[in-house]
Amino acid sequence: MKKRLTPQREAILKLIGNSDQHWDAEGIAHVLAKMGCSIGQATVYRGLAALEKEGLIRGIQLVDGKKRYERAGKQHHDHFVCTACGSITEFSHPAEAQIFEHLSRETGAVIHGHEFVVFGFCASCREAS
Amino acid sequence: MKKRLTPQREAILKLIGNSDQHWDAEGIAHVLAKMGCSIGQATVYRGLAALEKEGLIRGIQLVDGKKRYERAGKQHHDHFVCTACGSITEFSHPAEAQIFEHLSRETGAVIHGHEFVVFGFCASCREAS
DNA sequence: CATAGTATTGAGAATGATTATCATTCTCAT
DNA sequence: ATGAGAATGATAATCATTCTCAATACTATG
Ligand SMILES: [Mn+2]
Ligand SMILES: [Mn+2]
Ligand SMILES: [Zn+2]
Ligand SMILES: [Zn+2]
Numbered sequence: 001m002k003k004r005l006t007p008q009r010e011a012i013l014k015l016i017g018n019s020d021q022h023w024d025a026e027g028i029a030h031v032l033a034k035m036g037c038s039i040g041q042a043t044v045y046r047g048l049a050a051l052e053k054e055g056l057i058r059g060i061q062l063v064d065g066k067k068r069y070e071r072a073g074k075q076h077h078d079h080f081v082c083t084a085c086g087s088i089t090e091f092s093h094p095a096e097a098q099i100f101e102h103l104s105r106e107t108g109a110v111i112h113g114h115e116f117v118v119f120g121f122c123a124s125c126r127e128a129s
Numbered sequence: 130m131k132k133r134l135t136p137q138r139e140a141i142l143k144l145i146g147n148s149d150q151h152w153d154a155e156g157i158a159h160v161l162a163k164m165g166c167s168i169g170q171a172t173v174y175r176g177l178a179a180l181e182k183e184g185l186i187r188g189i190q191l192v193d194g195k196k197r198y199e200r201a202g203k204q205h206h207d208h209f210v211c212t213a214c215g216s217i218t219e220f221s222h223p224a225e226a227q228i229f230e231h232l233s234r235e236t237g238a239v240i241h242g243h244e245f246v247v248f249g250f251c252a253s254c255r256e257a258s
Numbered sequence: 259c260a261t262a263g264t265a266t267t268g269a270g271a272a273t274g275a276t277t278a279t280c281a282t283t284c285t286c287a288t
Numbered sequence: 289a290t291g292a293g294a295a296t297g298a299t300a301a302t303c304a305t306t307c308t309c310a311a312t313a314c315t316a317t318g
Contacts, residue, residue: 004285004294025275040297045276047295063190063244065304066275080238091232095224100247103220108252109209115192116245118229123237133265133314154304169268174305176266194275195304265314272307277300284295 003054008039009047016057022068022079022088062088063117078116084125091118132183137168138176145186151197151208151217191217192246207245213254220247 005013011032016023029044039047048069051057057069062081077090100111121129134142140161145152158173168176177198180186186198191210206219225245233240250258 002294006284006295008296042277042298043296050295061192065194080232080236080240082238083241089236089238091236093228093231095227098224099222102222103209103247104249107209107218107220108255109211109218110250110255111209111247112212112249114245114247116243118232118240118243120233120241121239126237126239131265135266135313137267171269171306172267179266259318261317263315263317265312267312268310270308273305275303277302279300280298282296285293287292288290 003050006047008037008043009051011035011037011039012044012047013051013056016051016069017071019071022060022062022070024066024068026066028069061115061117063119078118080118080120080122082122082125083119084121084129087122089122132179135176137166137172138180140164140166140168141173141176142180142185145180145198146200148200149203151189151191151199153195153197155195157198190244190246192248207247209247209249209251211251211254212248213250213258216251218251 012028015028015031025041025044025048028048029039029041032039032044048057048059048067052059052069056072058072058074059067059069060079062068062079064081074090075092077092078096080089080091081087082089096116100114103109104111141157144157144160154170154173154177157177158168158170161168161173177186177188177196181188181198185201187201187203189197189199189208191197191208193210203219204221206221207225209218209220210216211218229240229243232238
């Protein structure tokens with residue numbers, strides 16, 4: 001049999017797919033519980049892993065221990081994390097492609113993915129400091 | 130009082146400072162134990178944190194859950210991790226500076242640091258597959 | 259030199275995120 | 289209906305890391 005899109009996975013997918021947030025497992029469980037359809041935490045983790053494997057959501061690691069998920073389909077981007085307020089800003093720059101190209105040419109490696117996280121103070125937190 | 134460079138911290142520093150590896154706490158404890166001077170695990174973690182705060186070693190996060198440390202003083206670089214053999218390759222590219230410049234100019238953020246990890250198959254693992 | 263006041267240590271408990279177990283329930287194609 | 293393979297939920301278990309706390313080790317003064 002194949003992977004199934006169960007009601008709980010649908011709930012997770014709908015939540016992530018209809019927002020631009022970067023969700024962690026706990027946040028998802030929390031919101032779903034508040035919405036009435038609470039799911040066992042193990043099921044949340046398994047559901048997230050399954051949905052990611054299917055390419056329906058995208059998982060990222062923001063150096064804070066917990067894995068986050070965002071909806072799939074957005075164009076490639078990296079993340080800036082404000083260490084003061086925790087806000088996450090997406091960004092991208094064409095030069096990144098050159099870096100990958102150079103890296104694989106120099107080393108002969110095949111690149112499968114990457115994680116580029118920049119941190120500091122966002123504009124408003126910079127002023128407030 | 131000030132931070133002290135105790136014998137156990139010196140041992141950790143010497144280990145990291147004299148190699149080009151990317152050590153995790155467990156690896157350090159293991160090697161030091163094998164060398165006769167075993168240290169409590171809490172002390173290893175505290176020592177690493179202290180040495181990092183003093184700028185004597187540099188901590189990095191390679192998306193695998195455990196924090197790694199390398200000797201300070203090496204020029205800036207990022208890391209390529211082979212997901213097949215686990216080898217870590219260092220690289221750098223001048224275009225990265227442009228990305229930061231662009232990001233801070235566009236968003237008004239102050240950048241304090243970053244973590245750029247690329248993963249895939251290294252040259253030898255690519256052939257072997 | 260005695261001594262108060264910090265820093266550090268080590269053993270072990272505790273934490274937080276995630277995964278593994280396992281018995282039960284669900285689904286789908288015969 | 290039925291049996292094999294998925295999925296669920298409650299709970300135990302992992303893993304890296306941090307916390308607690310009693311015992312030491314240093315340091316700066318008096
Ligand atoms: Mn994003
Ligand atoms: Mn390095
Ligand atoms: Zn901020
Ligand atoms: Zn390799």
